[in-house]
Amino acid sequence: MNVPAAWYLILAALLFGVGAFGLLTRRSVLIMFMCLELMLNAVNLTFVTFSRSLSDIAGQASVFFVMVVAAAEVTVGLGIVVAVFRQRASTSVDELSGLKG
Amino acid sequence: MAHVATLILLMPLVGYLFVLANGKGLSERAIGVVATGVVALSFVLTVVAFFLLLGHSDREMTVHLFNWISVGSLHVNAALLVDPLSITMCLFVTGISALIHLYSIGYMKGEKDFRKFFLYLNLFVFSMLLLVLANNLLVTFVGWEGVGVCSYWLVSYYFDRDSAASAGKKAFLYNRVGDIGLLIAMFLLFHATHTLNYLGIFHAAGTLSPTVATLTVLALLLAATGKSAQIPLFNWLPDAMEGPTPVSALIHAATMVTAGVFLLVRMSPVLAMSPDGRATIAVIGGVTAFVAATIATSQKDIKKVLAFSTVSQIGYMVLAVGVGAYSAAIFLMIAHAFFKALLFLGSGSVIHSLNGEQDMRKMGGLAKYLPLTFPTFLIGWLTISGIPPFAGFFAKGDVLTNVFEHNKPLWVLGIVTAILTAYYMSRLFVLTFRGTERFREDTHGHDPHESPWVMTLPLVVLAVLSILGGLINLPWAHGRSLAEFLNPVLGYVPHVAAASTAAQWGLAAVDVAAAVFGLLAAFSIWRNITESSRYESSFLEHVWHWDDFYDATIGRPLTEVAVFSDEVIEPKVIDGAVTGIAVATRNSAEGLRKLQSGFARQYALAMVLGFAVIIVYLVARVH
Numbered sequence: 001m002n003v004p005a006a007w008y009l010i011l012a013a014l015l016f017g018v019g020a021f022g023l024l025t026r027r028s029v030l031i032m033f034m035c036l037e038l039m040l041n042a043v044n045l046t047f048v049t050f051s052r053s054l055s056d057i058a059g060q061a062s063v064f065f066v067m068v069v070a071a072a073e074v075t076v077g078l079g080i081v082v083a084v085f086r087q088r089a090s091t092s093v094d095e096l097s098g099l100k101g
Numbered sequence: 102m103a104h105v106a107t108l109i110l111l112m113p114l115v116g117y118l119f120v121l122a123n124g125k126g127l128s129e130r131a132i133g134v135v136a137t138g139v140v141a142l143s144f145v146l147t148v149v150a151f152f153l154l155l156g157h158s159d160r161e162m163t164v165h166l167f168n169w170i171s172v173g174s175l176h177v178n179a180a181l182l183v184d185p186l187s188i189t190m191c192l193f194v195t196g197i198s199a200l201i202h203l204y205s206i207g208y209m210k211g212e213k214d215f216r217k218f219f220l221y222l223n224l225f226v227f228s229m230l231l232l233v234l235a236n237n238l239l240v241t242f243v244g245w246e247g248v249g250v251c252s253y254w255l256v257s258y259y260f261d262r263d264s265a266a267s268a269g270k271k272a273f274l275y276n277r278v279g280d281i282g283l284l285i286a287m288f289l290l291f292h293a294t295h296t297l298n299y300l301g302i303f304h305a306a307g308t309l310s311p312t313v314a315t316l317t318v319l320a321l322l323l324a325a326t327g328k329s330a331q332i333p334l335f336n337w338l339p340d341a342m343e344g345p346t347p348v349s350a351l352i353h354a355a356t357m358v359t360a361g362v363f364l365l366v367r368m369s370p371v372l373a374m375s376p377d378g379r380a381t382i383a384v385i386g387g388v389t390a391f392v393a394a395t396i397a398t399s400q401k402d403i404k405k406v407l408a409f410s411t412v413s414q415i416g417y418m419v420l421a422v423g424v425g426a427y428s429a430a431i432f433l434m435i436a437h438a439f440f441k442a443l444l445f446l447g448s449g450s451v452i453h454s455l456n457g458e459q460d461m462r463k464m465g466g467l468a469k470y471l472p473l474t475f476p477t478f479l480i481g482w483l484t485i486s487g488i489p490p491f492a493g494f495f496a497k498g499d500v501l502t503n504v505f506e507h508n509k510p511l512w513v514l515g516i517v518t519a520i521l522t523a524y525y526m527s528r529l530f531v532l533t534f535r536g537t538e539r540f541r542e543d544t545h546g547h548d549p550h551e552s553p554w555v556m557t558l559p560l561v562v563l564a565v566l567s568i569l570g571g572l573i574n575l576p577w578a579h580g581r582s583l584a585e586f587l588n589p590v591l592g593y594v595p596h597v598a599a600a601s602t603a604a605q606w607g608l609a610a611v612d613v614a615a616a617v618f619g620l621l622a623a624f625s626i627w628r629n630i631t632e633s634s635r636y637e638s639s640f641l642e643h644v645w646h647w648d649d650f651y652d653a654t655i656g657r658p659l660t661e662v663a664v665f666s667d668e669v670i671e672p673k674v675i676d677g678a679v680t681g682i683a684v685a686t687r688n689s690a691e692g693l694r695k696l697q698s699g700f701a702r703q704y705a706l707a708m709v710l711g712f713a714v715i716i717v718y719l720v721a722r723v724h
Binding site: 020025093097099100 | 700701705709
């Protein structure tokens with residue numbers, strides 16, 4: 001069965017929209033991280049889709065980079081979350097406004 | 102020859118470095134002996150060089166020391182030009198310097214900064230020799246600035262006295278104005294001839310356009326008015342008398358102040374190209390000679406009289422240069438160096454004997470207390486007054502005869518100046534050595550004492566030179582005179598039919614009559630009085646209000662500008678701009694900081710919206 005490329009792209013757009021919506025509406029840092037991952041992987045999906053339909057391996061290579069960067073980002077981000085949690089016993093981003101102008 | 106010339110120049114520098122390197126360990130005596138010795142040695146070497154030059158066929162030698170500057174088409178070597186003019190200058194500069202160094206050992210005895218004094222003095226001699234021996238304008242300029250800065254240091258030698266400190270500054274600033282002239286002359290000459298080398302410039306002088314030649318000559322004249330204290334820049338010299346008397350004698354009478362005249366004579370091939378420039382020089386010289394002589398008649402400070410007398414005599418030299426009588430200018434320069442150094446050192450001896458008193462109203466009747474100063478001063482006085490057969494008579498006569506041939510009105514001015522010269526010098530002489538004793542207050546009732554031998558020996562030597570100085574250039578001695586010796590290096594000036602022998606005798610008679618008239622006038626007026634509002638007008642005493650004029654036209658307007666800048670430009674314009682930028686930055690920041698809300702989701706929303714806008718834009722552009 002050959003699924004058209006457009007379906008993959010629609011799926012990716014939906015995933016990205018869900019991620020973006022979650023990022024903007026939820027307050028918990030952990031949920032926001034998950035939404036972020038969702039958005040990244042939606043982009044990965046478009047990379048792979050185009051890689052296949054255009055027969056260009058470069059798109060799949062880019063996905064690996066994104067994964068590596070995402071892993072690193074999560075590591076650092078979760079480290080910060082743990083540190084903040086120890087300080088404030090909360091993971092709500094709205095309370096973290098100490099640097100506001 | 103090359104080594105001799107180099108050593109002439111280097112001896113004073115060696116003395117300077119030796120005293121400098123030995124710190125404060127040397128005794129006063131050792132410093133004096135070393136400093137005087139190196140200059141005396143320099144003099145001996147100059148005499149050797151003089152005789153070597155006499156034996157030389159072309160009498161013109163360039164001694165190459167090292168390549169100094171080589172940029173593009175500008176090539177400047179540190180090199181010396183040994184020719185009759187530079188050797189003549191060296192002879193009297195080193196000779197008189199040696200005598201004055203010797204004199205200073207006695208005069209400066211026990212001064213706080215004895216060592217510093219001799220350091221500056223040696224450095225001065227080095228700079229002066231560099232100035233006269235240089236083979237290009239730039240090296241001359243180094244010497245020119247060197248003597249200027251030494252003059253500054255020595256004028257403000259007693260720097261804890263306000264008047265001395267400001268006199269030094271005044272001398273330096275007036276000289277700076279003149280220095281601009283020398284720089285401009287260098288630029289013009291380099292532009293026109295592509296060299297700064299004297300011989301190169303002289304070679305190309307014939308190709309100079311009349312405009313360039315005149316501009317160059319006027320720039321050189323500006324330089325000369327600064328260094329040689331001529332109108333309009335002569336005011337600094339009287340103030341420079343704040344320095345110790347040997348400095349006045351050496352720098353501000355015999356050597357440095359004649360540097361301007363030397364420069365003009367050195368550049369005589371360029372002067373020869375510009376009759377207009379020469380006419381200006383002659384007028385400046387003649388007028389300066391007259392103005393300074395009138396001022397000298399009303400001064401009360403013995404050194405001030407001599408200072409204005411120096412300005413006046415240099416005016417004669419500049420006048421001689423202006424009419425193309427270069428050798429007469431050099432002749433008067435040498436004679437003047439002898440008798441003016443003598444008069445200054447004599448006045449120093451007088452001041453020394455009266456514990457520092459310089460006011461002539463508090464002198465009088467000193468003849469019998471100063472058995473060596475008195476007769477030598479007498480000779481100096483007769484020499485400068487122009488009484489034959491002393492050097493001054495021949496030198497001034499040489500100048501005036503040449504002026505008579507070229508320019509009758511200036512000759513009349515010169516004769517009037519000669520009368521005034523005899524008058525003010527006789528007034529000085531009478532007030533100082535004759536009449537009643539008015540000095541007891543200064544000497545605490547004691548008799549004044551004669552100075553030690555180191556001070557009187559130079560007086561005697563200079564007196565002998567003043568008597569015999571005329572011999573180097575007697576009007577009837579052709580072939581073996583100074584004029585003949587200098588002639589090859591001097592620029593050509595169209596010759597006016599020389600005065601006949603009878604006319605020369607007539608002119609000489611007029612000179613003598615002028616001198617005797619001034620002498621008798623002074624004696625009849627000043628025999629019994631010490632001050633007179635009739636013969637000492639306050640206009641003359643205040644230097645024709647020349648300083649007030651500069652104050653009113655330059656000093657005060659500039660002060661106004663400075664005050665305006667301080668009160669308006671600085672707070673309003675400059676501070677306004679700085680504060681304006683700061684306020685604008687702060688105000689805009691005040692508005693922008695509201696964007697920084699601290700809510701991470703707000704930032705995320707901004708990013709998403711921004712991203713959406715970009716996509717809409719891209720999509721819209723594609724379609």
